[in-house]
Amino acid sequence: MNKPPLRAGLVGLGAMGRHHARVLRALDGVDLVAVADPGGDAYGALGGETLVSTVEELLAHKLDYAVVACPTAYHEEAALALAEAGVAALIEKPLAHDIPAAQRVVEAFESRGLVAAVGHIERYNPALQSMRTRLEAGELGDVFQVATRRQGPFPNRIADVGVVKDLATHDLDLTGFVTGAQYRSVAARTAHRSGRPHEDLVTVLGELDSGVIANHLVNWLSPLKERVSVVTGERGCFVADTLTADLTFFANGSTRTEWDAVSAFRGVSEGDMTRYAIPKREPLTVEHEVFRDAVEGKADAGIVTLRQGLRAVIVAEAVLTSARTGATVSAGSE
Structure with a gap:
């Protein structure tokens, strides 16, 4: 039955x-x-x-x-x-x-x-889910940095919160989701450029408890709509575009260079680029x-538990406190 x-x-x-x-x-x-x-x-x-x-x-x-x-x-x-x-x-x-x-x-x-x-909802984006799986499998090696950009025009539907709680909470949550780490501290600056009571721009520098550095650029002031997350590690970087659900891997180069000015630099070089073919279902x-x-x-x-949702609110409040005081603020715990 x-x-x-x-x-x-x-x-x-x-x-x-x-x-x-x-x-x-x-x-x-x-x-x-x-x-x-x-x-x-x-x-x-x-x-x-x-x-x-x-x-x-x-x-x-x-x-x-x-x-x-x-x-x-x-x-x-x-x-x-x-x-x-x-x-x-x-x-x-x-x-x-x-x-x-x-x-x-x-x-x-x-x-x-x-x-x-x-x-x-970003946790259900195919690009971020694939990235997380690959990070868990060690494909990037040690993770060094997470950098996100989330910007676009102001959505008229939003009136009760600013860009930190409406948009930046996506990035604050997805950073923990893909890395498996939590924020230890944040330093942030906000701006009010459009005459609304809440902030419409924020930049965040954070440190995770794993030692990973995170930075987020979020605003409602750009005519360019962008949703990009870049995770850099010892073997290269992943770039996830959550608007198109594309995931691309940029590998560190392994080809020897004979150009003295370049070979003397003790960093990485450009390697192969791979754009993954992944199933794309609507995250919602x-x-x-x-x-x-x-x-x-x-x-x-x-599911994303209520305590995970609470964690995002805690970090968002730390971001706003840092912006208000100019200090680096502990992201704390519950």
């Missing part, structure tokens, strides 16, 4: 919520039964689902789980209501607007033994499949 499909709900039907609705509607083993958004269906994303205004009304539909895709400022309120009702939740990143709120969300779900995850679809499997009780589903 086939199991009935999981009953899913969605909180928020904005620019990201509409994509969650699209994926949920097509997800095997899941029925999207209702959506909550006090602003209605601004993007015309609803199918046959019921539209309600509040999380309380959403809970009346006897959900197995819900996706929280409302603005960051409301994550805590929505998540705590779901936890109180015993409903599993996939919460968009960042987990919450600050550390205390994120800690309350973690405690609410852990204390009840509920499945919950954070939508750090993979993220939803993984969470569905976790709700169904499948072991090692691969």
Whole structure:
């Protein structure tokens, strides 16, 4: 006898919520039964689902789980209501607007033994997943540095947080994901160039507990949209473009040079370049499949845990503290 499909709900039907609705509607083993958004269906994303205004009304539909895709400022309120009702939740990143709120969300779900995850979608990007597998296999040797660039025009949908918590949390999380290390300290500078209350540019220099150096350039000020992660190690470097899901390896050269001015330099030289052919599935679809499997009780589903989401918020707060004080700040622990 086939199991009935999981009953899913969605909180928020904005620019990201509409994509969650699209994926949920097509997800095997899941029925999207209702959506909550006090602003209605601004993007015309609803199918046959019921539209309600509040999380309380959403809970009346006897959900197995819900996706929280409302603005960051409301994550805590929505998540705590779901936890109180015993409903599993996939919460968009960042987990919450600050550390205390994120800690309350973690405690609410852990204390009840509920499945919950954070939508750090870059972990499901094929290029980064392939990079992580290759790093774990030792293909790069010792890792020296992680450098990321994430820039583009300002997204009008964002009003409640700045570029650090909205965009830089991607890079802060993916750095730990691909290296298996955590931030020890960060030094950062931010800028406000567009007249908005929150920062729209940040540069971060971090040190991981493995000794790896990380640096991140993130802004909402560029007409160029860029999402690039470069990991450099003893055998060369990996370059992941998460917009195209391409992964390229640039090997250190092994060909002897007879050009004296170059051969005298005790560094590396250019070697072969390999662009890997990797399967490319939509990261949001993979993220939803993984969470569905976790709700169904499948072991090692691969979700991003609430504590991992909390960790990203902690590092983001350290970045903002460093930018405010001008000091290098410990990335700390929970």
